[in-house]
Amino acid sequence: xxxxxxxxxxxxxxxxxxxxxxxxxxxxxxxxxxxxxxxxxxxxxxxxxxxxxxxxxxxxxxxxxxxxxxxxxxxxxxxxxxxxxxxxxxxxxxxxxxxxxxxxxxxxxxxxxxxxxxxxxxxxxxxxxxxxxxxxxxxxxxxxxxxxxxxxxxxxxxxxxxxxxxxxxxxxx
Numbered sequence: 648x649x650x651x652x653x654x655x656x657x658x659x660x661x662x663x664x665x666x667x668x669x670x671x672x673x674x675x676x677x678x679x680x681x682x683x684x685x686x687x688x689x690x691x692x693x694x695x696x697x698x699x700x701x702x703x704x705x706x707x708x709x710x711x712x713x714x715x716x717x718x719x720x721x722x723x724x725x726x727x728x729x730x731x732x733x734x735x736x737x738x739x740x741x742x743x744x745x746x747x748x749x750x751x752x753x754x755x756x757x758x759x760x761x762x763x764x765x766x767x768x769x770x771x772x773x774x775x776x777x778x779x780x781x782x783x784x785x786x787x788x789x790x791x792x793x794x795x796x797x798x799x800x801x802x803x804x805x806x807x808x809x810x811x812x813x814x815x816x817x818x819x820x
Contacts, residue, residue, distance in 0.1 A: 652782050653716050654775040657768060661712045664764050668705055671757050672698075675742070678754045690747060697738055704734050712768070721779050728772040736765045 679694055686694070708730040715724025742748065743758040750758075 650782070652719050652775070652779050654771055657712070657716050657771040657775050660764060660768050660771065661709060661716065664768070665709055667760065667764065668709070671761050672702060674753060674757045678751050682749055682751065685749060687747070694748065697742065701735065701738050704730055704738075708735060712772070716775060719779055721776065721783060724772065724776050724779060728769065728776055731765055731769050731772060736762070736769060739765060 676698065679698065683691060708727055711723045711727035711730065714720060715722070715727050739758055739762045743750070743755065743762055
């Protein structure tokens with residue numbers, strides 16, 4: 648009944664990610680500032696937008712991951728997983744592999760570590776989410792089963808007798 652479904656590896660990864668994110672953000676912004684004059688105009692715009700969106704998404708993603716994992720809330724953990732898979736991971740992979748960005752070695756190193764965090768969190772988040780959904784579905788089915796066991800439904804044949812008995816009793820002698 649009180650089985651804990653939260654994932655310790657996921658929680659540890661989120662914990663370390665909380666401390667790594669400011670470091671990643673600072674390194675990325677400093678390097679962006681240094682190479683900004685050498686970038687083409689459209690890469691300047693793309694990188695500024697990516698940094699703003701990545702910062703907002705990362706704060707939201709980490710909050711949802713903590714809440715969803717520790718409190719075993721499926722919607723929050725699903726939101727964390729979707730933000731990780733659909734927004735953060737592609738953003739970091741773009742920053743890591745697009746050579747038009749004139750990637751510096753330090754920048755590549757911090758993006759690789761961040762990409763490993765994200766890949767690990769996507770995998771462990773999916774496994775944890777699947778276990779939580781299965782547990783909640785099982786708990787819901789058992790709850791329904793016990794509720795039906797406590798209040799049995801009248802059978803088909805007894806229902807017909809009751810309907811016939813009431814009109815007969817209402818008739819006079």
